Amino acid sequence: MAGPSVLLPLRSSPFRRYLLGQLVSVPCSWAQVVALAWVVVELAPAAMGWVVALQFLPSLLLGPWFGAIADRYDRRWLLMAAEAGLGLTALAYAAVSLTGGLTLPVVCLLSALWGVINALDTPARRALVPMLVPPAQAPGAAALSGTVMLIGMTAGSGLGALMVTQVGVTATFTLNAASFLADVALLATIRVGPSPRLARAPRQIRDGFRYLWHTPRLRTPLLALSVVATFAFTFQVSVPIFMRASFDGGASLIGTAFTVSMAGSLVGTLVAAARGLPGRHTVARANLVMATAMIVTAAAPTVLVALISLTVAGVAWSFLLMSVIALLQTAEPAMMGRVMSLFALVLLGGTALGGPIASALAAAAGVRAPFALGALAAAVAVAIAWPGAVRPADRSSRHVTTADAG
Template sequence: MASAIDSPVRTAFAPLRSRAFRRYAVGQLPSITCSWAQVVALSAVVVALDPVALAWVVALQFVPTLVLGPWCGALADRFDRRTLLMAAEAGLGLVAAGYAVAAATDRLTLPVIGVLAAAWGIVNAVDTPARRALTPQLVPPVAAPAAAALSGTLMLLGMTLGAALGGLLVPAFGAAIAFGVNALSFLLDVVVLATLRIGKSPRTPRAPRQVRDGLAHVWRTPALRVPVIVLAAVATTTFSYQVSVPTIVQEQLGGGPGAIGAALTAFTAGSLAGTILAAARGRPSRRTTVVATAVVAAGQLLVGVRPDLAFAGLAVAGLGWSVLLITVVAQLQQARPDMLGRVMSVFAVVLLGATVVSGPLAGWLAAVAGATAPFLLGAAAAALTAGSLAGRR
């Protein structure tokens, strides 16, 4: 195996040597793409009904993961992960079909959207840890970090393609078609998952305190605890680009929607480069975490000090962010197999919780100290985190 992945290119694409991972990717890319087309369609519908309600709809989709995440992680350890993921994908497909039917019959009101958004959030809370825990089963252990990186690449490609697809489908055919296409994509993913030929997942019998044991395992294991702390510290202070980027583009650069889109594209392009770099590096290390965190700090600092170079700074920050995120995922996926579902649920809860905090924090900072303040805070926090981690033995 070492000779098969002895170069960066071979390391990056080693997971594709696995038939199971290739099949998994075939199902995932259309599903992610169509899910982001649904995001565009749902946003358009909600904004047309009541722009203020959009924040509540987003919250209904995210809050279940914050509340139920650890328990859903325990489910991923109790049941076969492929079967659980198939059930979750089928559930998300049913919710998408519900959106499609309601939109086609002119019954997609805010109360209906609220119910469907909450249902989506609950099912997604099961989907996330099951998916993250299943990925290492699809490849040999030495290729697991590259598999995490390629999964991140699929996510970014799907987001980009899905935003474009939604932008084409909704104006041309209406939101109902976008929702219906997404429902069909989940059906395809379930069929693909059913064809995977992999061993059964490690299964932990039902017992008391399993959620508490999972949290305690993460805290007692430095190889797991440190990446989680780094992620929480950096994400809480930097992952606010949906708020901070439009603010600095408007206030410092005098740009409109086109400039905001271009700035976010610069961040996404840097992130895509980062996923490829992370895949090529192979097995993660503390040094990778330190360097990635420092790169995030450098990008944030460039934007905060030189707003005229914001696009370059955002690309640098995006590169560092994706490498950091993939490195954290790869490190956590080395947890004990019988704990992996619960460990990955901690990752999901920490990332989502930090995201929920970072947006309002950036908005408040921008209001009281100017548009560059969120970027300067993020630079300081990321630099301190990198320095502290570099100094640990």
Template sequence: MTGQPPTGHPSAAALRSPALLRYLAGQLPSVTCSWAQVVALAWVVVQQDPHALGLVIMLQFLPTLVIGPWFGALADRYDRRRMLIIAESGLALVAAGYAIAAATGALTLPVIYLLAAAWGVINALDTPARRALVPMLVPADLAAAASALTGTAMLFGMTAGSALGGILVSTVGASATFAINAASFAADVVVLATIRTGPSPRVARAAGQVRAGLSYLWRAPLLRSTMITIALLATFGFTVQVSVPILVRVTFAGGPDLVGAAFTAGTAGSLAGMVAAAVRRAPGPPPLAPAAATLAGALLLTAVAPAVPVLLVGLAGAGFAWSVCIIAATATLQTADPAMTGRVMAIFAAVLLGGTAAGGPVAALLADLADPRAPFVVGSLAGVVGARLALAGGRLRRPA
């Protein structure tokens, strides 16, 4: 993408890109409906067996840890837009599978496990392709602003989708919620087909490209410390997709409407954090250490919440802090060599979602063996350790 040097706030300048606007127009409804599906699936699982939710989350995110870096190498070799179209089409099919199984009464735990694993494999392709495509939609000096804007749109969709999911499951049921999500993915594919970008880097295929990405990351001290901090926080700090539905149902005796409200509080907080970062005028990404410390405090408040209003405030604070952590990490990692961006972001996705995959069963086990509040206590401790790691990493120089 080329053009005249942008003027004004970077976010406003990035929004002048027709490619970015089309991308956001497709992603916003898709993310909204995807998070409605998150609520629907969580409720279906906790009704059958609350502790199975950890395994479902693991199956959804473990493939990103295992094969995500390889898919990241593919994102550096092939056309990123076409890869994203293929991935979004696959996610539409999985959502349709959920809808059909729910409508016919066949959505048992084994079927859910199968569909969750399929979703995880396709999402492992979707994530690096999407994150590597975004910088191509705007001039190079607006890549960070475009990343913040797409993150804001995603969190807005997550917030709206969490509320929408609670409403849809309570009114039209889980099957219709899954079907609506499938339709939203199909619509996004149509939008993506209309976007025109410059050519993808098309790094030539060669042996050891994934290893080269890992080696590059390890040799860059700031990138390395950022990745380790996020790994800790993702695994033990922000396990809300498992810990929140269990806490709501077991401790607060809530239904799908309260599960939706709890997710909405967290994602609304995340949206507020993303907006705050998007309008931030200070140079460079927001600092990671204070965000991790704030996450620790919010999770502790959630853990000791005596009533639903306090619970929602704690989750909103946790969402705010988590989004700032992700923004800080993403902005830092996007300073990588452009030829390495796909692999670095794929490793980031592997760490982020792989941490979620590992943390989900841990949170479920803690809730089972101790108390549904226990995962939030452990998460608070992880936030404290993460803040110290990030503070040490912040003193390191950025890679050249």
């Protein structure tokens, strides 16, 4: 899949509507990330890691269960419910900010609520996307979805910096709440085939773990990603602290740092989309680039060098992420919800664990130390991925039964 074939999923009307909802929602969500980072850095910089952890820890605790839910029920309705819940949480942020009550305990409470809802949103979303296009176009749909998400994240980082400095955090939270309403409305217009609706049965969550563990083409890239997500890509914590402490940066510089890393991620996603299914050494090579970029960031003497290296890290991160997603979406359709919930567990749960680690390390060893740890983690991920030389499955033989997996 390369060149024009990457765009084939856009022929699907349901997929186009899904992407339109993302174009509305994602920039506003990432503007909220910038606004919330600024609020926490102003209140208590050392708490940044714990706030991020509260947002993502529920995926570690509830992700596998929500993945089973995504395999049992209608995925579109589950996603609509999750998006509505995230919109109401954003509205709660705005209301509390308007009344001057946005204290650290309130931020922590709302962050935890956001995390619980997001733990359902992720597997429902990842499992729905392949249903919106013909099976052969699923990797392209994943790549395009990632591209739109990163375009939104890049634009949202700049939007967040602009809104926080010009109109304040309350307006930023309010805009995000409205964007979720628009996304839910678009999802309601999508017509898609029935979800697998797996019958409730014992050990379904455990079966999902066993299937993934006994399928090397899925297990190896996910293990590599788990190391990087936990110890390397802790940007929501490490970047605001680094920019504030090392370069005396305010909301504008923090937003700029997020913007360039997301712009790099966009480039990486576009390259991954053009390449199609990843090659044998793609995961390892992406981690090697990540390790190099993190070393340069840790040693960056100026803002310009730091921004360039963060851009390169963004390229490597998104290329890695899209490659792992493409490999995971070769899973058996009836297992897709559980497989993607384990992806969410690794990605978001890793972020939940990595946030406090990055905060504590920055306090104990300096604000550059999290990037040095990230370089080491990416090197470990190279060692995990290279010996196995991840081999994408042949599309004609992609379906592995649960019995084969066990």
